[in-house]
Amino acid sequence: MKTSRRGFLHHSSVIMAGSLLSPLVLHGKAASPNEQVRIALIGCRNMGFGDLKNALKQPGVVCAALCDVDEDILNNRCNEVEKIQGKRPAAYADFRKVTDDKNIDAVIIGTPDHWHCLPFVYACQAGKEIYVEKPLANSIAECELMVKAARKYKRIVQVGQQQRSGPHFIQAMEHIRAGKIGQLRKVNIWGNFNYGIGPVKAADSPVPEGVDFNRWLGPAPQRSFNTTRFHGSWRMFWDYGGGLMTDWGVHLIDVALWAKDITTMPLAITATGGNFAFPDHAHETFDTMNVSYQLKDYLVNWEHTAGTQNGPYGRSYGLAFIGNDATLVIDRNGWELFPEWDEQKKQPKAPAMPKQGGGESHELHMKNFLECIKTRKDPACTIENGSLVAKYAHAANIALRTNSQLVWDESRHNFGGNTAANALITPVYRSPWVLPVI
Secondary structure, eight states, X not given: OOOOHHHHHHHHHXXXXXXXXXXXXXXXEEOOTTOOEEEEEEOOSSHHHHHHHHHHTSTTEEEEEEEOSBHHHHHHHHHHHHHHHSSOOEEESSHHHHHHOTTOOEEEEOSOGGGSHHHXXXXXXXXXXXXXXXXXXXXXXXXHHHHHHHHHTTOOEEESOGGGGOHHHHHHHHHHHTTTTOSEEEEEEEEOOGGGGOSBOOOOOOOOTTBOHHHHHTTSOOOOOOGGXXXXXXXXXXXXXXXXXXXXXXXXXXXXXXXTTOOSOOSEEEEEEEOOSOTTBOOSSOSEEEEEEEOSSOEEEEEEETTOOOOGGGOSEEEEEEESSEEEEEETTEEEEEEOEETTTTEXXXXXXXXXXXXXXXXXXXXXXXXXXXHOOOOSSOHHHHHHHHHHHHHHHHHHHTTOOBOOBTTTTBOTTOHHHHTTTSOOOOTTOOOOOO
């Protein structure tokens, strides 16, 4: 659906003002204007705590509980929350204490990726609304399971792909859909970051005091403790994450799919690359990677070169939407247009325009989530959006891990006769944890 600039600005202003103007609606019914949204955070170290701080900036929101397996992080975050809101939240090491608390209305899931699915499903079953960090989960099967849970239990779910709430990203999508770059033929995406190579290798060491490492591992396989697979670098190991592909890939590929409101898996996925550099650094995920997604009428290409910070158009990350008349280049700082030249008319095929500014949209994304708790409408990044792009990213990793060109069979929810690829769709949970059935 096309939206005018005036309509977009009105929509944005409604989102930004909504929490000030609308009465709260909790558990599907209207509440008094002074009733609070009691929110809890599961996984407190990094992005989840940033999400919580954005929630606490909004009127009518209070943090009721924090949950983490690291006592130091949990205590420090409780101290910070107490300074922000004047009341100390409850502190838990077990996420089930959060989902069992009937006084909690919503949860933020900011754990490592392998710990997204179980708290999510438990929260759905307990009637909580959910803001879950991206990628939605650490496997294709978990992503599909979480969609089923959200829809079965009729929960409001916002996936932390905050570009969907970003004004300049919305404007760029309008520009493309209005035909102002001509026919969209290809989207090139890149994400080059130093951290993608992981930390320098280190020997195993004792579990830090105050850390429940068995609970941190959770459903993942039993392993010894190593700092390179823990705080800050876990995502470079397959048991817990998918490297740059699932960290930045889900953000940026989501924008490429958004341009045409894609709701299905690609016709084919091919990937090349490997671990070509930095043998003294600890990582299993790929440091060098190119991926091509064949869609019905355009291509989406991803590439990353971990350990570098440069990229096309002078940007370490971004997207280039290539149309017949112009190329639109965008990142979180803004977007700009590069018109093609019409040799016959001796003029650009698209009118020149100044570079459009941008900025972060984390707080807008949280405001949108809180507004949707009241309206019971789907938020900016639905559970289906989050699931689809995570599946794109996981499929790319699977393609390279199995040296395969993959074709997704929607009727069987697998890669057809590719046994090696199919073996990577569903994780095997470590006892006593069990993958839920919805």
